[in-house]
Amino acid sequence: MLEIKGLNAWYGESHILHGVDFNVQEGEVVTLLGRNGAGKTTTMKSIMGLVGRREGSVKFRGQELADKMPNQIARAGIAFCPEERGIFGSLSVTENLMLPPIVAPGGLTVDEIYAMFPNLKERARTAHGTRLSGGEQQMLAIGRILRTGAKMLLLDEPTEGLAPVIVQQIGRTIREIKKRGFTVLLVEQNFRFAATVADRHYVMEHGKVVDMIPNRELEANMGKLHDYLGV
């Protein structure tokens, strides 16, 4: 479904990604693990076309996206939930939810999203999206991209800084959308959480993918993973 080859990326003069290679098959949940600054967020932004300059290949359903604009990449069917969540303060909760345009049929309906995140329904009338709690903002950030019909989701650290119950809720959501046929690329610091949702894990170091661990072999590779992540 998504195939990344030799991806390089720059912010201005600084060269951040040095030939990233990995792939995600349709229907999989795949994580990018790695220490702070390894280049996980930059990888996601490069897929979306949000870095200053990028080289290499990003193929999605056979279509080359590396030379496309972010709006064209979104229209191809990839949706992005950024690390900082990107909730708009000048938009109401409902406006935030309805903001991303529909790019393909088959997205969730608003009712289905509310069923997944009952809190959002209660807060739907909140006038400023940023008035929501961190957890609610995260639900909104995930919920709004489920509407668009994009079947490939990029979620950048959706559990960062959230209370355990909310982390569990997000875990349930990821398993649920996987069942519905979504494909997910997930950036995580918390590999215990990652183990509960993912099929495979890629490990990034210094702007490269250095290892791939299938989820069922995670236990066996714990020692190696601890070294990679420095935990």
Add this chain to the structure above:
Amino acid sequence: MIMIFGIPGPLLFGQLLLGLINGAFYAMLSLGLAVIFGMLNIINFAHGALFMMGAFCSWMLLNYLGIGYFPALILAPLIIGAFGIVLEKTLISRLYKLDHLYGLLLTFGLALVIEGLFRNAYGSSGLPYRIPQVLTGATDLGFMFMPNYRGWVVLCAAVVCFATWAIIEKTSLGATLRAATENAPLVQAFGVNVPRLITLTYGGGIALAAFAGVLAAPIYSVNPNMGTNFINTVFAVVVIGGMGSILGSIVTGFALGVVEGLTKVFYPQASATVVFVVMVIILLTRPRGLFGKAA
């Protein structure tokens, strides 16, 4: 005769109405500036020149093509808006990656060039544009006579300002605009063609200026400097209302027009400077402007 604070009623109301008229133009022009500033992050110094072009456009439509005032009210904003789109596409869009200062310099230069060209072609004495027949005359409001055309201007400005506010605050297009003002890359990553949205926003802001220009044509003589005369005050309005604030520019525009009008009655010597005095006070006490959000 009714006296209010020792001032004859008709004089007071007359000046209030004049203030309201000026305020209507301040509101329409600063609204366009606010919308453009929000999306493009550019202080559009060419705004006054494009307002002037709106007035000239209606004059040309009438004198070269025989097209009257009411069609011009629609056509001139479309024509000048399209011209704005060409400016954005060919010149302004090249500067987004640079410091704001470049956008300011470019649009300032554009204003000088446009005004210079019109001065060369039409001189600076001003061309007459007559009030359309149906809007001539005056209405007795009981406390004063109101020239119909002036009432029409205030009404049009109020409607256009309200419509613009409603589009931005109440529609999904407006929500997309607000979101792009906050975080354009993310909105683009959702699939919105943000560069096109920016171009259309600039065109829309310019169309507003041109609309104001058509309304102004019968009141002020159509001349190359008419934009410059207004625009200094309009920039003060923008600063007072709060950079980029939609509601702020509308309310402040009308309010400052009225303040100016009242100053003309009570202390005429200060009428030309009162807006700038208010601006200084606001800058000292509330730098983000009356309606501006904290940075």
